[in-house]
Amino acid sequence: MPFGQIVIGPPGSGKSTYCNGVVQFFNAIGRKSSVINLDPANDRLPYDCELDIRDFITLEEIMEDQNLGPNGGMMYALESLDDSIDLLIKKIEKISEHSYIVFDCPGQVELFTHHSSLHKIFKTLEKKLDIRLCVVSLIDSFYLTSASQYISVLLLALRSMLQLDLPHVNVFSKIDLVSNYGELPFNLDYYTEVQDLSYLKPHVEKESNSVLGKRYSKLTNYIAELVEDFNLVSFEVLAVEDKQSMINLLSVIDKANGYMFGSTEVGGDTVWAEATRQGGAADVDIQDRWIENKAKYDEEEAKRRKEMIEEAEKMEKPFDVEDEWESALKDWEENHATIRK
Numbered sequence: 409m410p411f412g413q414i415v416i417g418p419p420g421s422g423k424s425t426y427c428n429g430v431v432q433f434f435n436a437i438g439r440k441s442s443v444i445n446l447d448p449a450n451d452r453l454p455y456d457c458e459l460d461i462r463d464f465i466t467l468e469e470i471m472e473d474q475n476l477g478p479n480g481g482m483m484y485a486l487e488s489l490d491d492s493i494d495l496l497i498k499k500i501e502k503i504s505e506h507s508y509i510v511f512d513c514p515g516q517v518e519l520f521t522h523h524s525s526l527h528k529i530f531k532t533l534e535k536k537l538d539i540r541l542c543v544v545s546l547i548d549s550f551y552l553t554s555a556s557q558y559i560s561v562l563l564l565a566l567r568s569m570l571q572l573d574l575p576h577v578n579v580f581s582k583i584d585l586v587s588n589y590g591e592l593p594f595n596l597d598y599y600t601e602v603q604d605l606s607y608l609k610p611h612v613e614k615e616s617n618s619v620l621g622k623r624y625s626k627l628t629n630y631i632a633e634l635v636e637d638f639n640l641v642s643f644e645v646l647a648v649e650d651k652q653s654m655i656n657l658l659s660v661i662d663k664a665n666g667y668m669f670g671s672t673e674v675g676g677d678t679v680w681a682e683a684t685r686q687g688g689a690a691d692v693d694i695q696d697r698w699i700e701n702k703a704k705y706d707e708e709e710a711k712r713r714k715e716m717i718e719e720a721e722k723m724e725k726p727f728d729v730e731d732e733w734e735s736a737l738k739d740w741e742e743n744h745a746t747i748r749k
């Protein structure tokens with residue numbers, strides 16, 4: 409049975425960087441994986457791409473042929489892809505026979521909130537290939553800095569969860585940058601767990617002081633109540649360069665799409681699969697890691713890396729990313745075992 413993840417998020421939220429990191433991680437644990445680029449505008453891919461939508465259609469061509477701008481062009485491109493979906497599915501089917509699939513998607517949020525092409529494509533894939541998919545929705549941590557923007561982001565997450573109708577893992581990306589943005593009124597867990605949004609009210613009101621602003625803050629507060637009523641939205645955090653945060657996130661994703669419980673026919677990653685089956689995600693204190701003691705953790709990390717490089721030099725062998733992953737996985741397992749006891 410094939411498995412995969414669909415990586416979505418607003419422009420610049422870190423999707424392609426994450427896809428590249430994920431494939432590196434999967435290589436390190438021995439899972440065969442492939443990235444499929446579904447963004448017709450994405451002409452600079454940081455990863456080796458197994459299948460590229462740009463082989464079928466490119467945004468530049470569509471804009472020229474149809475006389476459309478970049479946004480209209482993107483809609484048109486995905487609608488026309490819808491017509492050639494059988495060919496695309498055939499290609500994906502071939503890849504999924506031997507490989508876990510990561511879909512890198514375009515950043516236009518409307519494609520996931522009120523446009524049905526991508527939704528239809530994924531549903532057809534599920535039906536025809538019996539592939540187990542999970543959406544990984546990345547949102548830049550910068551949005552944590554404003555209460556009203558944070559609530560908008562919650563609504564966006566809820567909207568795409570309801571529209572795409574697939575298991576979702578919402579993620580605040582670039583969490584390594586959040587401490588640079590100044591002090592937040594609440595701990596990070598408050599923002600990731602999405603509980604009791606009424607605490608945000610005074611902050612929303614402070615952000616909008618004009619007459620219209622007062623109405624805006626009322627609307628924002630209603631939206632917060634609505635999101636809370638659904639009780640569906642919560643977040644993980646990710647700093648793509650921090651291997652522990654990647655490992656934690658991937659253990660959550662493996663659970664969400666069922667990979668952890670399903671077959672490992674396409675896998676080759678039995679050690680990892682067994683560790684996650686037994687333990688689930690580690691319980692990391694994100695406030696401590698990314699805000700309160702960030703400098704200390706970063707220093708430790710840098711020191712460990714330096715030691716690994718020196719060790720490799722001593723043994724006269726090149727130091728590569730696989731060594732780094734191997735060491736990070738060992739740490740994670742040790743940490744994990746302590747948590748499980």
Ligand SMILES: Nc1nc2c(ncn2[C@@H]2O[C@H](COP(=O)(O)OP(=O)(O)OP(=O)(O)O)[C@@H](O)[C@H]2O)c(=O)[nH]1
Pocket residue numbers: 417418419420421422423424425426447450514515581582583584585646647648649
């Ligand atoms: N500090 C930091 N920067 C990141 C992280 N992830 C991505 N970035 C940076 O964010 C920028 C945008 O990343 P991309 O991966 O191109 O984002 P994207 O979502 O694919 O962007 P579009 O395809 O244009 O929608 C790049 O400069 C990345 O290096 C992260 O975890 N931490």
Ligand SMILES: [Mg+2]
Pocket residue numbers: 423424425447450
């Ligand atoms: Mg991209």
